[in-house]
Amino acid sequence: MTSQILKGMKKDIILAGVGGQGILSIATVIGEAALQEGLYLKQAEVHGMSQRGGDVQSNLRLSSEPIMSDLIAKGGADLIISLEPMEALRYVEYLKPDGWIVTSCVPFLNIPNYPELEEVLARIKAHKNHVLLDVEVLAKEAGAPAQAANMVLLGAAIPMLGIDHDKMTAGVARVFARKGEAIVNTNLAAVEAGYNYAISVR
Amino acid sequence: MKHLLLGDEAIAQGAIDAGLSGVYAYPGTPSTEITEYIQMAEAKQPRGIHCRWAANEKTAMEAALGMSYMGKRALVCMKHVGMNVCADAFMNAAITGVNGGLIVLAADDPSMHSSQNEQDSRFYAKFAMIPCLEPSNQQEAYDMMAYGYELSERLKTPILMRVTTRMAHSRAVVETVDTPRAQNNMSMPEDEKHFILLPAYAKKNYAELVDLQPAFTAESNTAGHNTYLKGTKPEKAILTTGIAYNYLMENKGLEVRGERLEYEGASILKITQYPLPTDLIQQMVADGLKELLVIEEGQPVVEEMICGMVPSSVVVKGRLTGDLPRMGELTPDSVRAALGLKALPTNEKEAVVVGRPPALCQGCGHRDMYAALNEVAREYAAPRIFGDIGCYTLGALSPFHAIHACVEMGASVTMAKGAADAGQHPAIAVIGDSTFTHSGMTGLLDCVNANANVVVLISDNLTTGMTGGQDSAGTGRLEQICTGLGVAPDHVRVVVPLPKNMEEIKAVLREEIDYPGTSVVIARRECIQTLKRHLKAAKRS
Incomplete structure (x- = not known):
């Protein structure tokens, strides 16, 4: 069932967001595609108290070689994928100096002392390798519901994932298959919208 | 077969494949997913594995020991602090020994991601003088379940398996067997006296346990896991x-x-x-x-x-x-x-980032309960409110700052009693429904017997919320339980925590605070997370 192994492939990814936003469904799709590619995978998740609207992250590690640690070292991540702009910045210590930040620019305002959004976005832009996008607007434009915003974000991260675009979309189709063709298609449209946006600004 | 499994799920699948007959557990991060996985597997393909949630870790441990007594394989799961709750049963299970294999799974939470301490369960294995398994990855966790049951039955001892958050909640590919081992048939222990811990028998058992120690060590030397x-x-x-x-x-x-x-x-x-x-x-x-x-x-x-x-x-x-x-x-x-290595080159921390602590969900009944309680409490000179373990512990944080203590499961009720005994008024306990049936009921009996001047406010969301919405042991029976324990029926009050009921809730709280005896106020409204799930399920069917 596995296709040809991607030799020398290694991607350490931090998925970030706020509890309840749905970062794990992004991880599920990447995981599905990675396993189909015959890659090793480890994915550390956050369960429990933080899920109640606190900051949450997941360490997703993919490699063509066996993976030891469940956690990514500081300075080890190739990519931060975040559903919230300030949450993307929370983990920059874990990012390689030339690593990518792919994040939604829409703030999740559930704390009284959220910093000035302009400043948050400026700090993201200060990182050379970034894709900043409004996942909600892009989802809407693609004719997808707001719940598919995380698939827009996933689409925007595809160019940095080291897994082919077509392999990723096949993963999306498999993950959503049991929900019916209509749901598969709206999610695929969301992925394409994010992907095209990332390609256009990269 | 290969599966992508959380460490917890690997343990669960390992137990099923080793011929498990019953899992006994109370939910607790990071152990909850073990029992949930077995419940889902049982719903999909029934094997007759007992998998209902237990009222607390002690009842879980005892039921598992009973299952083992009858010759079948049992699993007890809990978070590390659950070991304290079941310690009596656990320590003495080491003295009785087992008939069917018995594995006690303790999931520790170093760094206290979702816990009040970071105690190390390996101390319990040493304390009880039984073998302890500590798998290094998800595959080992799976494999060690079969080994653990075999070892448990061969040496007639319970086994403690200890994992930590990062293994419990991390996914990796696990290779599993195609066909689960058959469950054990029912059988009586060879020596029934082994389970009667009268001093005379217990001394003999304990001597046997001491004599077994070299065999345990030999196993550590030769089994190949070390x-x-x-x-x-x-x-x-x-x-x-x-x-x-x-x-x-x-x-x-x-x-x-x-x-x-x-x-x-x-x-x-x-x-x-x-x-x-x-x-x-x-x-x-x-x-x-x-x-x-x-x-x-x-x-x-x-x-x-x-x-x-x-x-x-x-x-x-x-x-x-x-x-x-x-x-x-x-x-x-x-x-x-x-190891003497320098840190990897990286980016500096971003000063603009502020903390985002967890909070009660918008629309949660605990919020309305605290809003009313805070307003009433302000009418008294020096109220003391003793909290407990659950989502509502978040009432300690902004914007409520409503509770003055939170120690361990059930402590709200009995600490409030102790405070009342010392002369404190008002002394109020805030406890969730699941925590109340876990360890609050016996404390309430103490209150009743002393007619302690306390108000026990049970914030009943009809579920075990913090761990993701598992069944709560007393759902639908809380009034009966409280009156059954002896609380005067007039002083078991029920309110619905909604903003529109604010004045009524406040009036009830005032009345019960001013009543010089033990009273219970139940603030009952379903957890909005489980409500959403129930509405979604209803829509589908």
Whole structure:
């Protein structure tokens, strides 16, 4: 069932967001595609108290070689994928100096002392390798519901994932298959919208 | 077959495939997913595995011991602090021994991601003098379930398996067997007196347990779960326990900028089974050991023990010596530093980022309960409100700042009683429905017997909310339970925590605070997370 192994492939990814936003469904799709590619995978998740609207992250590690640690070292991540702009910045210590930040620019305002959004976005832009996008607007434009915003974000991260675009979309189709063709298609449209946006600004 | 499984799910699948007949557990992060997985597997393909949630960890442990008594394989799961709740049953199960295999699974939470302390359950295995398994990855966790049950039945002892958050809640591919082992048939223990812990019998049992210790150690030496790899420079060695091994291997060979690993060529002793393997340790010493770095997840359990097992000239480093942090879970970074490697180049922390603590959900009934309670409490000079363990513990944070204590399951009720005994008024306990049936009921009986001047406010969301919405043991029966324990029926009041009922709730609270005796106010409204799920399910059907 596995296709040809991607030799020398290694991607350490931090998925970030706020509890309840749905970062794990992004991880599920990447995981599905990675396993189909015959890659090793480890994915550390956050369960429990933080899920109640606190900051949450997941360490997703993919490699063509066996993976030891469940956690990514500081300075080890190739990519931060975040559903919230300030949450993307929370983990920059874990990012390689030339690593990518792919994040939604829409703030999740559930704390009284959220910093000035302009400043948050400026700090993201200060990182050379970034894709900043409004996942909600892009989802809407693609004719997808707001719940598919995380698939827009996933689409925007595809160019940095080291897994082919077509392999990723096949993963999306498999993950959503049991929900019916209509749901598969709206999610695929969301992925394409994010992907095209990332390609256009990269 | 290959599956992508959480560590917890690997343990659950391992138990099913080893012929499990019953899992007994109370939800607790990071152990909850084990029982949930077995419940889902049972719903999909029934095997007759008992998998209903237990009222607390003690009832779970006792039911599992009963299952084992009848010759069948049982699993008890809990978070680390659950071990304290079931300690009486656990310690004495080591004295009775087992008939069917019995594995006690304790999921520790170093760094206290979702807990009030970071106690290390390996102490309990040593305390009870039973073998302990500490798998280093998801595959080992799966494999060790079959081994653990076999060992449990062969040596007639319960086995403690200890995991930590990062293994419990991390996914990896696990290879499983195609066909589960059949469950054991029912059988009586060979020696029924073994389960009657009268002093005369218990002394005999305890002597047997003491006599079994060399067999436990022999198993640690030879079963193959502990491995010793002599290095090219064996005067230095690294001992790892459980998942610490992964952080070591992650960093070996990852030297950057031409750095040399301080422990290059060191021997490696990988521990995943206790008691400690004395033969392997002696071999490590005989190979010329001068310096030993102990890397373990949790408290410095092995670091302390090993000092009595190696010559005093050997330098032992670890958490006690500051080579690794004294507290908290290990990270690839802390292990890197202990190995003498510099940190990787990275980005500076962003000063603009502020904390985002967890909070009660918008629309949650606990919010309305606290809003009313805070307003009423302000009418008194010095109210004391004793909280408990659950989502509503978040009432301690902004914007409510409503509770003055939160210690352990059930403590709200009895601490309020103690405070009332000392002369405090008003003394109010805030406890969730599931925590109340876990450990609050006996405390309420104490209150009733003394007619203590307390108000026990049960915030009833009809579920075990914090761990994700598991069944709550007393749902639909809380009034009966309270009146059954002897609370005057007039003083068991029920309110619906909604903003529109604010005045009514406040009036009820005032009345019960002013009543000089034990009263219960039940604030009942379904958890909005489970409500959403129920509405979604109803829409589908």
